[in-house]
Amino acid sequence: MAPSAAEHTATAEQFAAPEQQREAAFLGMWTFLATEIMLFGGLFFGIAVYRWLHPDAVREASQHLYKSIGGINTAVLLASSLAVALAVLSGREGDRRSAVRNLLVGAGLGLAFLGIKAYEYYLDYSEGLMPGVGPKPFPLPPDSELFINAYFFATGIHAARADRGWRAGGPCPTPGDRIAAAGSAHRDRDRRALLALRRHRLDFSFPVLYLVGG
Amino acid sequence: MGDRRTFVLVDLALLALLAATYGISYLHLGVGNAVLNIGIAVAKAGLVVWFFMHLRTAVPLVRLFAGAALLWLVILFALGLNDWLTR
Structure with missing residues (x-):
């Protein structure tokens, strides 16, 4: 029997059932997340060793970072995570309006995160902390420089990911339209759940970078 | 709810x-x-x-994959720090 239109949009042809498709998609996403954990694990391991080798330089450098801005931004990300999680829930229940509303809240908070991050980078830049550029020479002992570079590297990757993640409705120029369009079919619903999954990677840069000063 | x-x-x-x-x-x-x-x-x-x-509701295979990531992370830190902490 030929599949009905609804079944057709629900499941790609290589899958026998929507559940199978969902499991395969989640498995794939977790495989990707595992590589991601390896990436950040290596980075954080490097920072740990560097802290072990140069405790005083790292402590001083860490105290130069804006702990309150980092903390607030982590809270913003947590709130945005909640909004996205609720959006996925609404999507699963078939409540499209609520899903779109929650996604927009999540996207707005994601943008707020990027704005705050840009402001923080600007303050760092003004102090001469950015490698290679800035109005002043590097203000800390030379041993601190690698730690500060690791800070820019880790938070930079994170900000780039957040930029991608705030468009949780799909890769498109107008997120609102795509989010609205994504509300209907099973397949899109799964895709949204997957992007949300990626979105929830927790920000560990806060304790690792801002609080190692102790 | x-x-x-x-x-x-x-x-x-x-x-x-x-x-x-x-x-x-x-x-x-x-x-x-x-x-x-x-x-x-x-x-x-x-x-x-x-x-x-969603690991709470995931099938065991997905949980296994997530656990594998954790396992490799533990190996990375345990073997790596093993060198630095015993010098």
Whole structure:
């Protein structure tokens, strides 16, 4: 029997059932997340060793970072995570309006995160902390420089990911339209759940970078 | 509605843990700071993957894949630090 239109949009042809498709998609996403954990694990391991080798330089450098801005931004990300999680829930229940509303809240908070991050980078830049550029020479002992570079590297990757993640409705120029369009079919619903999954990677840069000063 | 409540509670717990890490950074506990920070980070990661990343309702195979990532992370840190901490 030929599949009905609804079944057709629900499941790609290589899958026998929507559940199978969902499991395969989640498995794939977790495989990707595992590589991601390896990436950040290596980075954080490097920072740990560097802290072990140069405790005083790292402590001083860490105290130069804006702990309150980092903390607030982590809270913003947590709130945005909640909004996205609720959006996925609404999507699963078939409540499209609520899903779109929650996604927009999540996207707005994601943008707020990027704005705050840009402001923080600007303050760092003004102090001469950015490698290679800035109005002043590097203000800390030379041993601190690698730690500060690791800070820019880790938070930079994170900000780039957040930029991608705030468009949780799909890769498109107008997120609102795509989010609205994504509300209907099973397949899109799964895709949204997957992007949300990626979105929830927790920000560990806060304790690792801002609080190692102790 | 139960799921919604769970998500909100988990998010509040995460915010509380974040506030705790922030507060602890003003105490000077020596090595205790690092221990508490790592402990809180592990608790936060656990809450996020179990609830927000749906491992709670995932099939065993998906959980196994997530566990494999954790296993390799432990290998990375255990073998790596093994060198630095015993010199």
